[in-house]
Amino acid sequence: MYNRPPTIGEYLLRKLESYDIEHIFGVPGDYVLRFYNLIEQSPIQHIGMTREDAAGYAADAYARIKGMGAACVTYCVGGLSMVNAVAGAYAEKSPVVVISGAPGIREHGKDALLHHKVRDFHTQQRIYDEITVATALLDEPFTAFNEIDRVLDAVYRYKRPGYIELPRDMVDVRGTLHQRPSTGGHLSEPEILDAAVEDAVDFINRSKRPVILAGVELHRFGYQNKLLRLVEEKRIPVVATLLGKSVMPESHPLYLGIYEGAMGRQEVRQFVEDSDCVIILGAFMTDVNLGIYTANLDRARSIYATSEKITVRYHNYEEVMFDDFIDGINSPKLRKRRKPNLEWALPDTEPFRVEPNKPLTTCRLFPTPE
Structure with a gap:
């Protein structure tokens, strides 16, 4: 029996699972609600945060411990709130995947004045171009799977953040099977x-x-x-x-x-x-x-x-x-x-003695050798 390819939203979640991502941090918003519905149906658990910047920092910490982290937010009011967290992850090489909802592709053509839109429909992606290793706008079913692979591959390889923008009318569109290998295959000459x-x-x-x-x-x-x-x-x-x-x-x-x-x-x-x-x-x-x-x-x-x-x-x-x-x-x-003599490297400090009546000062908390 012929199996139809997954939707763009389903494929993205499957790829995140393949990197052992078990949790996504974020704040829901109207441009990303359909994708949130898919998250709820997937094995990946959503961790709701009170602020988008907190979601970015949580995904950063998760990435440092687990190998890769992910955050999911809505368009501009959510994505732009995460910029500082993502920029910090870039500076310290922490592999965070940012997934942002966005206005639908059909809305682009009308140049509609939509809520949360800043300058134009591509403003947020251009900003993320400066603070991530790779970005993608999933606006075309034929290339969407390849674009997801490309961004996640770059995040995995370079240990820096990546950005995926998912228009709300593309979540349930079925893509075509990817035309290039998935992550891996980076070999030395x-x-x-x-x-x-x-x-x-x-x-x-x-x-x-x-x-x-x-x-x-x-x-x-x-x-x-x-x-x-x-x-x-x-x-x-x-x-x-x-x-x-x-x-x-x-x-x-x-x-x-x-x-x-x-x-x-x-x-x-x-x-x-x-x-x-x-x-x-x-x-x-x-x-x-x-x-x-x-x-x-x-x-x-x-x-x-x-x-x-x-x-x-x-x-x-x-x-x-x-x-x-x-x-x-x-x-x-x-x-x-030969085994080197490194006894000189051991700090010559006395054991810490509890003195209940003394205030806890910085010098006492962090004693250093003379």
Whole structure:
């Protein structure tokens, strides 16, 4: 028996489920009520919020914990209220899918003066073009499934927000089967990957004092175990950026603490900046992570690997996936180090003593070594 393709709204919900999204945060409104009805019938649970910006922040937090989050709001009065939350998610690489209802396509043709419309029908999408990795207006049944795949693929791959605008008269329209592969299939170019790994392994092996600087992307992509294996198998000390805090178990004997230039501990700063090979994995070189630009990291003594670029000193490598590179350098060709002496990194602080009659001050709550 011939099975008809799903509606655009049904397909969108199925794709969200395929990314293990089990909850959608949002505030209903008239332009998105039909899609809300589909949400209620789906396995995805809607979490109602009191404000759209709160829905954006909740979806951001959900994405950081679960891998991808989603928020669903109405047109302009809802979508524009989420801009600050989505912009923050973009800055910190949090994969949030924003689904906004919109006036119907038939209403576009009349150029009707509808409620919540700002300048023209495309104002909201143009704003989201600036704060997301991909946007789509689902205005054509033949391309709708492809457009959904394209946006979700970009959100998944780059760990940044994406935006899907769903006109109210397109929710129940049946689309055509997608014409391109769904998410996945992003592979490294084998020869370039081999060259990048060989260059990095040779550089690390020739170094005397390597150190890993671990960043937030290891969180976003779920690569904490890859980091832990590399650190333990090769006995390379590791520090974290401020944004990447907790990417490495903080009680681990090879963990030294936070590196943020002059804003961090002097011993940690000196250890990192004296290293002849700083292996930077998934870190953003922002003003905060660099201690308001007081960090001193020499590119000639650094490997810099993120989801967007791979650099070994002055050599840039394109078409190399972040996870392939991490797995590649943690190979038998990378020599295992002697266990380093890192006792100096342990803060010499006395155990906390309860003093009921003393006020709780900042200095007492956050004691630091002299």
